[in-house]
Amino acid sequence: AQAMDYIRDEGCGIVIYLHQEGRGIGLANKIAAYAVQETGADTVEANRLLGLPDDSREYTAVRDILMDLGVKSVGLMTNNPRKVRELQSLGIEVDKRIACIVDDPGAIAAAYVQAKREQMGHFASDEEDVDVISENAP
Secondary structure (H helix, E strand, O other), X not given: OHHHHHHHHHOOOOOOOOOOHHHHXXXXXXXXXXXXXXXXXXXXXXXHHOOOOOOOOOOHHHHHHHXXXXXXXXXXXXXXXXXXXXXXXXXXXXXXXXOOOOOOOHHHHHHHHHHHHHHHOOOOOOOOOHHHHHOOOO
């Protein structure tokens, strides 16, 4: 909903949805990771305990879609610096990162977001990240 609200307010934008369950580990592994989380592990620890990657999503389809649409550069809505780097490595010019702002995530979601920040380097909603855009450009 946040992306759609942003697009409505800005007057333009594209949402590209990739069906990549559980940061790319697939539905069955995602269910197994949930079972591990029930024992007290967070989302990242659960993947690691199962021998799964933290994030194995692949973005070639995004590049292809943007090329087909004639999009030359993007403002990317994400808190995930890996996503920015992956898209840049595919030749996508990321002009800016637009923070995903979670006003009141609730206790469970807050722990999930915190785990991703601490263990995967995700940005806080309001954290500046000029370095990820400029220093990691292809």
